[in-house]
Amino acid sequence: MEANRARLIAAARAAFAEHGFAAASMDDLTAAVRLTRGALYHSFGDKRGLLAAVVAQIDGEMAQRAQAAAEAAGGGWPGLLAEGRAYIRMALDPEIRRIVLLDGPAFLGDPSQWPSQNACLEVTQRTVARLIADGVLKPVDIEAAARLLNGAALNAALWVASSQAPEVVLPKAVEAFECLSEGLLARPAPATS
Numbered sequence: 001m002e003a004n005r006a007r008l009i010a011a012a013r014a015a016f017a018e019h020g021f022a023a024a025s026m027d028d029l030t031a032a033v034r035l036t037r038g039a040l041y042h043s044f045g046d047k048r049g050l051l052a053a054v055v056a057q058i059d060g061e062m063a064q065r066a067q068a069a070a071e072a073a074g075g076g077w078p079g080l081l082a083e084g085r086a087y088i089r090m091a092l093d094p095e096i097r098r099i100v101l102l103d104g105p106a107f108l109g110d111p112s113q114w115p116s117q118n119a120c121l122e123v124t125q126r127t128v129a130r131l132i133a134d135g136v137l138k139p140v141d142i143e144a145a146a147r148l149l150n151g152a153a154l155n156a157a158l159w160v161a162s163s164q165a166p167e168v169v170l171p172k173a174v175e176a177f178e179c180l181s182e183g184l185l186a187r188p189a190p191a192t193s
Contacts, residue, residue: 005044009053009054013095013099015028020102021103048107056114060119062096067083077131080127080128080131081181084177090157096161097161097166112150121147125146136185137184152180153177
């Protein structure tokens, strides 16, 4: 059953990336992996359930990439900014753009309510709590700060993804994200050259 589930997710991921959720044919998808529609409905309930599984998989990969960017920046405040920048930049990836940032919200609703986004929120809350304890961030409500940071990155990515000129919008979105985030600092960020 898990093998069938994985095959359906892989096939759906390819179909949704190529055709978009609405245009992807479930008959073609199930035939491509030699399964029936019954297998799809048993594992995911319906086509939207399959989209939710695909989005969760990609969103998990996005979180790993963002965390890798944070670690590469050395963690702490630079890491938190790097994580947000990385998330926003992923909006240029065609698969992420179409499946997670365009079709996901259109067919699954508010991304801030997705389980995968809640996992990202927990990571951000831990980082914010540590930065507040270290005196790097102002002593604000941890959950509020984490939600606003995640929301700013998510909305910036949504803006980039839905733009007619994403490469033009991206630097604007990243710059605004950084400016907003710096408002949480307990002391001004050092000037960079």
